[in-house]
Amino acid sequence: MMTITCPWCGKRRENEFTYGGPVPLARPDNRGDISDKAWAEYLFMRDNVKGIARERWCHSHGCGQWFTMRRDTVTHKIHSIEKTGDAGEP
């Protein structure tokens, strides 16, 4: 099990966190007239990165805050963790 350092709470076990998807993930602007297929692709189709990935995580069973983590998806080594918005992202 991974140990993740929440930027607000410190080190906690992985099972306190929820994966929120890759960063950046741009939500379509035209949600009112987008096709069902395009909307489904936005919701469910993700790149399956092998190596370093930037991911959104939430300390869902703790403080509830979102943050961005750079993690190797093969080794699970965590390279960096930053509060959401620290790197200029939404």
Ligand SMILES: [Zn+2]
């Ligand atoms: Zn926390």
